[in-house]
Amino acid sequence: MASRARAAAPRWAVVGVVVAVLAALPAIVAALPVADDPVPAAELRAAVLASADVQFSGYAESAGGLALPVTDQLDAVADLFSDRTEMRVWWRGPDDHRVDVITPAGETGIHRDARGTWTWEYERATATRAAATPLALPAPPDLLPATLGRRLLSETADAELARIGARRIAGRDALGLRATPAEPASAVRQVDVWVDRASGLTVQVVVLGETSEVPALDTRFLDLELAVPDAATTAFAPPADARLRTAEETEIVLEAGRRLVPVPFPPTVAGLPRRTLEGAPPGIGLYGRGATLLAVAPVPRRLAEGLGRTLAQSPDAVVEGTSTRIAAGPVGLMLVDPRDAEPYLLTGTVTLDALVEAAAQLPVTRAQR
């Protein structure tokens, strides 16, 4: 028996060493140092803004931490910001790309061309055509690090930017850039953008709210290849047996917006200047810039009643008089439903105090058509 124990020891030692080496490998690879490059923040930002035409393919993952209280019609939008979304992307340009949302049992592919998008849903065997519009509901391509990084940095002032070192992401050396919104009304504490040193592509974006250490949104590439994708890969022709339909969701939202009677929005609310956005209905007031945005819209009473009930069900809801407000991470929502006027909704990446201040500065909306 003693001889067997002596024979066993070296064999178990070999197994132990193999297991230890394998277990330590991921940590060793992650700890490999990345040399920082003293590129100024403004120069790095300029590289990001110039990266729209960089062609690439890759695999990205977005994790949202926002439990948005929305109605059933906007479930897909809410899921984008509350769930983990895995995306496969081929990018030939802003008007020629393909983003597949990968699920274990299927996929939803969004193929962009010059005139609009085809959306292929495998499990429904449905191909949906949508015309290109300047304003559309958030979609998976908007959460790609490369797209979101450009969008967030496009309206950030140089004074709000700082460099935050370097790290390796998707096998590439990435330089860090931190945007800290200057507006006191902002509910976003910081936005960390990691930029591929060679191409200017954003490879990771992390958005942190004012009060939480858990990112409200973390989107990053897991694989990235800087090569021109094949045009045949981004193109789409519906299969012969697919159901064909035309997208209506965006049009329904825009039509609802067009039905709103324009109200005289003040030029500034809660310290945020009013802004314009191509395609936005005039009945909706938009304020702020960059990561600090606020939208104000009158809502039909029937919709307001349902929304009010949804908001009030949240344990964090603050109900005061005719208004109900909640914060979902850095996103605040406030429904004001005065008895003698039409209700209206304020929402954006601003604090609850800023929502209250903005509501007090708004004119009471007139009756809708």
Added chain:
Amino acid sequence: MIAVELRKLFRRPRTWAIIAVLNALPVLVAVLLVLTDLAPRPGEGPPFLSAVLTNGALYPLAALAIVLPLFLPIAVAVVAGDSVAGEAQAGTLRYLLARPAGRTRLLVAKLVAVLAFVLVTVVVVAAVGYLVGTTLFEARPGAGTSVSGTSLTAEELAVRTVLAVGYVGVSMLGVAAFALFFSTLTDSPLGATMGALAVLVTSSLLFTLDAASPIAPYLPTRYWLAFVDLFRDPILWRDITRGLALQAVYVGVLLAAAWANFTTKDVTS
């Protein structure tokens, strides 16, 4: 010795009973689908099950997806858990070791027999699935639509199906390795089987938890469903290669541990 173990395994009625039971579930699902014409809603149900209503030639893939989460690993764990512990419980292990072949060769022979069982089982599930699918559903064996909405030729579909069968087989090797290792630790086949299943249940549970996401890439069940990626266009190799590498690591480490234990343990039964 390998031939002896293979003959012993495949001459046992129990082996074929396990394979038959394994095929019963996909057949039952197919019959229910035909009778009700109710496909799972998007996001629910096993992969490819909705698609078989329009192309029964895809049923081998749906059948594999149906048995993959539970039935197939149970079958593999039962057979692999019994391989060494079953001999010990029956009192035949020390007689086997009395032969001059040695313990390492016996372990290799047991391993090959388990691998053969995995391969035969997966191929039979796919073959029965094809027969059932083309018999009960409208079949279009000449073509198919990829998960990405592009057309696949008959050759592409066949090659990808063969690759999927192979991938599912490799995915089961990790289960077999866990059960074989536990089988060298105990004289109870049930204990070895339950040990392997406990690992799989733990892995499947952890995979659903966000808090466990840092270790998710190393869970043995993490990439099992990646065979679906063979039917995307272009094929998504990312998870497939990771799944193959992960199974190779588990099989290598667990077989080394089984070897270290079995070749030095005292065998008394």
